[in-house]
Amino acid sequence: MIIHIVAGGPTNFLPHLQAYDGEDVYWVGVDRGVLALLHAGIMPKRAFGDFDSINEQELQQLKMKLPHIDIWPAEKDQTDTDIALEWALEQQATKIRLFGATGGRLDHLFGNVQLLFKGKDGQIELIDRQNVVTLYRNGEHIVEKRDEYTYISFIPLTPIRALTLRGFKYPLDACDVPLGSTLCVSNELIHHFGTFSFAEGILMMIRSKDEK
Numbered sequence: 001m002i003i004h005i006v007a008g009g010p011t012n013f014l015p016h017l018q019a020y021d022g023e024d025v026y027w028v029g030v031d032r033g034v035l036a037l038l039h040a041g042i043m044p045k046r047a048f049g050d051f052d053s054i055n056e057q058e059l060q061q062l063k064m065k066l067p068h069i070d071i072w073p074a075e076k077d078q079t080d081t082d083i084a085l086e087w088a089l090e091q092q093a094t095k096i097r098l099f100g101a102t103g104g105r106l107d108h109l110f111g112n113v114q115l116l117f118k119g120k121d122g123q124i125e126l127i128d129r130q131n132v133v134t135l136y137r138n139g140e141h142i143v144e145k146r147d148e149y150t151y152i153s154f155i156p157l158t159p160i161r162a163l164t165l166r167g168f169k170y171p172l173d174a175c176d177v178p179l180g181s182t183l184c185v186s187n188e189l190i191h192h193f194g195t196f197s198f199a200e201g202i203l204m205m206i207r208s209k210d211e212k
Contacts, residue, residue, distance in 0.1 A: 001026060002025050002094065002096075002097070003026045003027075003028060003088040003091065003095075003097075004017075004026070004097045004099065005028045005030060005033075005081070005084050005097070005098050005099065006027070006028070006029050006030065006037050006044070006099045007031070007080070007081045007084075007098065008049070008080070008100060009101055009102060010103040011036050011039075012103070012129075013100070013103035013104075013128045013129055014036060014099055014100055014128065014129065015099065015127060015128065016040075017036070017042060018042070020097065020099075026046075026093075027042055027043070027044040027045060028044055028045070028048065029044040029046075029047040029049075030047070030048050030049050030080045030084045030100070031048075031049035031050065031051055031052070031054070031080050033099070033100045034049075034062055035054065036100060043065070044066065045067060046067070046068040046087075047062065047068065047069040047070065048070045048072065048087065049071070049072060049080040050071065050072050050073060050076070050080060070083075081098070081101060081111075081112060082111075085098070085118060085124070089119065094123070095123065095125070096119065096123060097124075097125045097127055098112065098125065101115075101126055101128075102131070103128065113126065113133065116133065116134065116204070117135065117202075119135070121134075121135070121136045121137055121141065122134045122135075122141070130208055130209050130210070131206055131207065131208045132149065132206070132207040132208075133205070133206050134204070134205050135203070135205075136196075136205060137202055138161075138198050139197065139198075140195060141195065141196055141197065142195055143189070143194050143195070144192065144193045145194075146207060149207035149208060150208070150209050151186045151188060151206075151208045152168070152207055153186055153187060153205070154187070154203050154204070154205055155184070155185075155203070155204040155205075155206065156177045156178070156179055156184075156202075156203060156204075157202045157204055158202045159177070159178050159179055159200075159201055160176065160201035161198060161200035162174040162198055162200070163176070163177050163184070163198040163203070164195075164197045164198070165187070165194065166194055167190060167191040167194025167195060168189055168190065168194050169187060169190050170187050172184075177201075
């Protein structure tokens with residue numbers, strides 16, 4: 001199962017959601033993200049949130065339209081997006097794509113990046129108009145070239161031991177990368193696919209492109 005979650009971040013950071021639609025996709029709205037989905041012509045099958053960012057009239061309309069809506073109190077120990085993500089993981093989704101989770105407040109952004117830790121390697125993707133963010137633990141991983149994204153960056157979330165990059169414009173061979181390093185920012189694939197491997201640590205991969 002593929003689950004797409006649309007959170008309530010600024011809509012100008014959203015990619016074209018219809019491009020990610022398909023018969024095998026299960027759409028979930030989070031708080032104001034439900035309205036973004038409806039505006040895109042997509043009916044979410046489930047919704048989560050305290051819905052404190054919409055008015056009472058909008059909430060009543062959502063209750064009538066949506067097949068499943070889980071309303072949570074505003075005061076709780078998790079964000080609405082976290083609750084929706086944990087539900088998606090319980091469904092054993094093979095891929096979870098998270099939209100509407102960037103832009104605006106930085107505490108929301110960094111909190112949503114931390115949610116990537118909850119999935120397996122590459123299972124959760126955080127996507128906006130210019131970026132796709134995934135997280136990987138030690139081992140060897142294959143990355144395919146995607147023409148719409150020019151750059152691939154690797155950001156250490158812990159100290160990284162013995163990082164090796166193959167098939168990249170700037171290769172590495174068993175290089176230790178400390179926290180705070182910008183060594184692996186703005187790399188590019190030079191073949192249809194490449195590999196990256198490391199012996200220890202947690203690494204964030206960011207595919208990105210410049211705004212046109």
